[in-house]
Every structure is written in structure tokens, then in C-alpha cells.
Amino acid sequence: MWRKQQPPNKAYSKQEIPPQAQIRACGGFFTVIDKFSLNTVVFLCSYAVEKGPDAYNDNDEVSRLFACPILRFCIKGDYITSMEFEPLNDFVPNGELIENLLEEHSFPSRISLAMAYVPYQPFNNLYDNETGFSRGTIFKALDLPFLGEKGAGK
Amino acid sequence: MNNERAQALKKLQIISFAVNEAALYLDGHPTNKMALAFYEKAVKEHKDLLAKYEKTYGPITFFSASGPSWTWVQGPWPWQNEREA
Numbered sequence: 472m473w474r475k476q477q478p479p480n481k482a483y484s485k486q487e488i489p490p491q492a493q494i495r496a497c498g499g500f501f502t503v504i505d506k507f508s509l510n511t512v513v514f515l516c517s518y519a520v521e522k523g524p525d526a527y528n529d530n531d532e533v534s535r536l537f538a539c540p541i542l543r544f545c546i547k548g549d550y551i552t553s554m555e556f557e558p559l560n561d562f563v564p565n566g567e568l569i570e571n572l573l574e575e576h577s578f579p580s581r582i583s584l585a586m587a588y589v590p591y592q593p594f595n596n597l598y599d600n601e602t603g604f605s606r607g608t609i610f611k612a613l614d615l616p617f618l619g620e621k622g623a624g625k
Numbered sequence: 626m627n628n629e630r631a632q633a634l635k636k637l638q639i640i641s642f643a644v645n646e647a648a649l650y651l652d653g654h655p656t657n658k659m660a661l662a663f664y665e666k667a668v669k670e671h672k673d674l675l676a677k678y679e680k681t682y683g684p685i686t687f688f689s690a691s692g693p694s695w696t697w698v699q700g701p702w703p704w705q706n707e708r709e710a
Binding site for chain 2: 592604
């Protein structure tokens, strides 16, 4: 689905986004037409802007991807046609990794009304094994201790 | 149970937990490559730590009990506290 990874010495690596990545903006909200959604791309960009190279982490490929500045992405009509990344410390975003990531941050297409959905859980942002053991989960995002009244929104 | 043994057992529990977490994740995301890689690495580490533990302190389960005498009964029983063991 993705083009092969570019050689690492290029100034940037360009990942072609497949035509299925069709999105449609819809009054400030978005509807996922197929596999990928605009919010995913916006999420990737905002994360990269927010974290910058500080997000770089040897142990986490996703952090490394997020840390790669996204130079630009292209939308033509309802299609995201390309994304360009600046490699960081010789790390070049890998098409397969991006594909996994986009999939994990997208809702499935053709969802029904009046049903509740749980977002896909990405396999990233992990505790080290020892901390995970003591927290009862290796996923930082799932470390949600019960706080009783303190946790209740007022 | 002496301190070193307790430490070794805790390490084993920690890696077992990591394997279990990855397995649960993979139940819902069976093709996730990062989870598969994590699982494989953790399973290997678990296998190594288990072998090392059992070699030094005896079997963890009776599936690996063996030898000229029944090694399974030589370790501490679950109701034995740390001082007794």
C-alpha cells in the first residue's frame, strides 16, 4: 500500500498516502470515509510540533516518528495525497509504521449511530516492565487509578 | 525465602506480567507488528529468566520437577512465610 522506504540520506522522505485515505471535512468535525482520518494527520503534526526532537526516544519507534518534523502534507479534495518528513538522527519514518499508526488512531468506517465505540488502542507509550508491574498495566494511557470523588467532574 | 531468591522471583513475575499484557493486546490487535515484536522479546526474556531461576532454586511448577528425588516438595509451600522458608 505504501511506497518503499526512501534511502536515509535524502533530505526528506516522502510517503505516498493511498487513495483510500479519503477524508471529508464536515462542519468543524470530520467523517471518516475510509481507513484514515484527517484528525490523525492533525494529531501527528500537532504532536510533532509540540514535542519536537524532545519526543525522541531510542526505545520507542512511535516516539521517533512523532519526533520527526512533518514538513508538509497535501490534501486534494477529500484525499490526503502525501506527507513529507524530515529524518531525525538517521531515523526515517517507515511506511509500515505510519500505516500501523494511522490505523490505530482511526475509527473504522461506516460506524452506526446510537452505538458507543472505543478507540483503537495504540501499542506505544509503554512503562518499563517493572513500573508496569507495580502500576498494573504496561500502558501509560491505561494507568487510571480510581480517585473517588476527586476524579469526578463537577 | 532469601533475598536473592525473592529478587529473582520478582523479576520473573515482572516479565510474566509484561508477556501477559502483550498477549491481551494481541488478542484485540493480532497483526500489530510492534506488539508482536514486544511479545517475542518478552517471551524470550521470560524463558531465560525461568530457566535461570529453576536451575538455581528448583521448579516453579511441577511440570518442570524432575531428578532422582521429587524436587517439587523441596521448595517452600505457599503457606510458609519468609522466615520459615
